[in-house]
Amino acid sequence: MDMTFSQDWLRKVAKEEEDVRFSVGGWVSELEEQFGPELTGTMAKTEGQATQGELSETVLDEADPKHVQSGNVFGQFLNLARRERGLSVQALAQTIGMNPYDLLRLEDGKELPELRIISRVAKVFDVPPRRLAQAAGVVIPDKTTALAALAFAASSSTKPLEPEQREALHEFIRALAAI
Amino acid sequence: MKVPVQILDLSSGAFVEAGLFDEVTLEHFVETQRDWRPMVVEATKSMIRRGVDPMLQPRHWHWNWENKVPQLQQFGLTFYGIEYAGQLQGLMKVDLAKHAARVTTQAGEGLAYIDYLEVAPWNLREITSELGQNQRFGVVGMNLYAAAVKLSLEAGFDGRVGLHSLPHPKTEQFYQKTCRMMPLQRDPAKENLLYLETTPELADIFLTEAKR
Numbered sequence: 604m605d606m607t608f609s610q611d612w613l614r615k616v617a618k619e620e621e622d623v624r625f626s627v628g629g630w631v632s633e634l635e636e637q638f639g640p641e642l643t644g645t646m647a648k649t650e651g652q653a654t655q656g657e658l659s660e661t662v663l664d665e666a667d668p669k670h671v672q673s674g675n676v677f678g679q680f681l682n683l684a685r686r687e688r689g690l691s692v693q694a695l696a697q698t699i700g701m702n703p704y705d706l707l708r709l710e711d712g713k714e715l716p717e718l719r720i721i722s723r724v725a726k727v728f729d730v731p732p733r734r735l736a737q738a739a740g741v742v743i744p745d746k747t748t749a750l751a752a753l754a755f756a757a758s759s760s761t762k763p764l765e766p767e768q769r770e771a772l773h774e775f776i777r778a779l780a781a782i
Numbered sequence: 783m784k785v786p787v788q789i790l791d792l793s794s795g796a797f798v799e800a801g802l803f804d805e806v807t808l809e810h811f812v813e814t815q816r817d818w819r820p821m822v823v824e825a826t827k828s829m830i831r832r833g834v835d836p837m838l839q840p841r842h843w844h845w846n847w848e849n850k851v852p853q854l855q856q857f858g859l860t861f862y863g864i865e866y867a868g869q870l871q872g873l874m875k876v877d878l879a880k881h882a883a884r885v886t887t888q889a890g891e892g893l894a895y896i897d898y899l900e901v902a903p904w905n906l907r908e909i910t911s912e913l914g915q916n917q918r919f920g921v922v923g924m925n926l927y928a929a930a931v932k933l934s935l936e937a938g939f940d941g942r943v944g945l946h947s948l949p950h951p952k953t954e955q956f957y958q959k960t961c962r963m964m965p966l967q968r969d970p971a972k973e974n975l976l977y978l979e980t981t982p983e984l985a986d987i988f989l990t991e992a993k994r
Contacts, residue, residue: 604783604785604802604929604932604933604936605785605932606785606786606787606802606925606928606929606932607993608788608928608992608993609992609993609994610788610797611994612991612992612993612994613788613790613797613920613921613924614790616920616921616924616960617790617792617920617921619956619959619960620920620921620923620924620956620960621907622907622908622952623923623950623952623953623956624906624908624948624950624952624953625899625901625906625922625923625924625927625953625956626899626900626901626906626923626948717809722807723807
């Protein structure tokens with residue numbers, strides 16, 4: 604896409620747009636649709652220059668502990684869904700824009716996923732990002748999602764993908780999508 | 783995709799090279815919440831204190847957003863952002879799937895519908911002047927609009943673009959005069975906002991002028 608324009612024209616536009624409300628709609632809803640009002644509610648409290656990482660931590664800190672101690676749900680989901688697709692760690696890491704080492708740490712549950720990573724993972728595996736974020740314990744889940752996450756955590760392991768694991772994975776995806 | 787765009791640094795009067803990108807993520811929405819919203823809220827509070835007509839307050843710019851169904855990965859939606867110096871300067875959402883041209887001669891043809899377009903509050907004079915600050919960058923919104931025209935061309939929609947303008951005379955005139963859009967109707971389905979559209983011919987005029 605060639606976005607080269609004449610500077611004379613741009614200067615003229617800058618003059619003409621001085622009192623123009625060059626704005627359509629807003630963005631609050633985008634975030635709420637994806638991750639729910641509980642997230643934006645928390646964000647409203649995080650004034651200042653919090654980084655994305657700090658933001659995630661703040662959200663997590665305010666969640667009920669029982670919601671985030673339901674096992675390495677996100678890591679297990681990542682591991683099983685990746686293997687089911689036949690993707691190597693490197694291939695998936697490249698797709699979602701992170702390094703393989705960090706992806707392995709996520710799969711192992713040694714790191715909490717950032718929201719943007721959850722969003723990209725949700726896109727790759729075609730699950731609702733908000734629900735995946737809830738299941739991962741990054742935002743406070745509703746009861747149904749929490750139960751689905753607990754069931755998934757209880758049924759999963761890091762052993763080779765067995766038929767029952769495959770079924771558990773599919774059931775989890777169905778639960779996320781259906782809610 | 784990331785391509786260079788020129789935006790105008792209003793403090794120096796010089797152009798600086800920003801980046802137009804289409805890989806918008808949740809992090810960018812977070813940024814709008816974290817960095818943009820407080821400034822808009824402060825400007826609104828100030829206007830309320832001054833007794834400014836509610837219809838002229840920034841909160842009314844966000845009309846009807848509750849009814850949107852935004853999904854980053856939703857079919858037919860393209861998101862664009864402009865970044866400079868590590869800061870998000872503007873965001874836009876374009877829908878290529880759900881809208882058709884309304885101009886009689888183009889009726890039913892595909893078009894790029896601008897569902898959202900917002901520039902950072904420090905790039906809007908109404909906000910910055912309310913807060914006693916200087917507007918920082920110009921032509922961010924225009925670069926986003928131009929990207930929608932280009933996207934329409936790339937998608938095979940011949941440059942057709944549609945949008946609903948905010949209820950603001952100067953803004954409606956700007957879309958007509960500078961963006962070369964055709965005002966069609968007050969849309970009862972959209973709170974009587976003015977709907978405007980380009981035809982392939984008008985898009986061509988717009989892009990030709992932009993090169994001069």
